[in-house]
Structures are given as structure tokens and as C-alpha cells.
Amino acid sequence: MAVANRIVAEILEEVKTRVRPGVETRELDELAEACCRRYKVKPAFKGYRGYKHALCIAVNEEVVHGIPGPRQLKPGDLVSLDFGVIHDGFYGDAAITVPVGEVTPQAQLLAKATEESLYAGIAEFKVGGRLGDISHAIQTTVEKYGFSVIRQFVGHGIGRSLHEDPQIPNFGSRGKGPVLKVGMTLAIEPMTSAGSWEVRILEDGWTAVTADGSLAAHFEHTVALTEKGVLILSRL
Secondary structure, eight states: OHHHHHHHHHHHHHHHTTOOTTOBHHHHHHHHHHHHHHHTOEESSTTGGGOOOSEEEEETTEEEOOOOSSOBOOTTOEEEEEEEEEETTEEEEEEEEEEOSSOOHHHHHHHHHHHHHHHHHHHTOOTTOBHHHHHHHHHHHHHHTTOEEOSSOOEEEOSSSSSEEEEEOSSOOTTOSSBOOTTOEEEEOOEEESSOSOEEEOTTSSOEEETTOOOEEEOBEEEEEETTEEEETTOO
């Protein structure tokens, strides 16, 4: 899993360098898939429940599961890139949110709050803690900035499958849920909105957007709990 997630991190970093005005989202997807061939790994999302692409690309009000296509990125867009691979039977999964050129102060702050909430959640991944500790840390971090956590989508266990138990809501109470133990591997992924937490799914059956059209952001790391503490597997 360390190898799989290291590859995810390196490919996301390469794709991130290509995010600029005028680039079509399908070009980013094609790059991600080409990188998979170079690293000799399989894209985890392609073929998953019928999804046809290697990369999920969500722009502005799109929260998650955005489909790559001819859409050109524009200055001021906020773009979330969600990506995973399969290496030797194990999965890696991570997401980042990237500005396209200069973005609004609100977009900057939303991305900052979301990434900060990810690390706040990771800090609560401790032996003997509870899953709700992670959820609570994410929610309180996001809400202190005046933003909302998306409630319809969750983080998840990960390993030999892309999505395993337990589910990890991005909201909740401390001291609730399963006990955290050595050997657990989780994909922690706050998804946030500058407005309401409610979402709707577009006619393509995949793309989730904020119901009120407000900006969204998404960060994710795959993490492992060891005797010595938490390891962030998908960080360069």
C-alpha cells in the first residue's frame, strides 16, 4: 500500500503541474492514464461501477466524481483531482484541490480550510481512539471557517478493495464509532462547500454538485495506523 500510494502521490503531482487555463479536463485524464502505464499500475477508478476514466475532476461547484471531457479550465477555477491506482493487489487513493491561476479569496480560504481539516482528522487517527474523533475534528475545523462539510459522501477503509469498511463521515461526535487499532488503513477525505452541505447528482449519473451552486473543495490521503503512530502513505 505504501508503494501504491507513493505512485498516486507522484502522478497527482505531475497532473497538478498541467492544471492551467485552456487545458481540457480530458487532457488531465489522459495524462493520468499515461502515467499509470509508465508506472505499470492500473487506474483504480476506471471500470469501477462503470466509470470510464482514470481521474475524477470536479470544477468549482462540482464536489466529486466529475467526468473528464472537453471542458476548458479558466482562470479563477478551483479544480479537485481525485485519483487512485492498484499495485500488486492493493489500492492507493488521494485527492487534491488546485487553483487555476488567481482565484478569489473565498476559494483560497475554502481550499485552505479543507486541507487543514484533513490533517486535523489525520491527527486523531490514534490507537485506542474512536472513528468519531476523526469525523469531529474535520467538521469543527471546516465550520470554524464558516464553511460546510458535505454529508452525503464519506471517507472509507481501503486495502485490497477501493472502498472497505468502516465508512468515515466528515461530521460527528468524539468518542463514537469503532475503536481505532494498529493495522487499520483509511482513506480520509473531507469534501466541503462554501455554502450549504446539500448536493445533487447531474444527469450523467456521476457528477455531484452543491445544491446551491457554491464552491466546493476536496482533499484526501490514505493513512495507516502503526505501533509508532500514523503514516500518511499518499504524501510525497
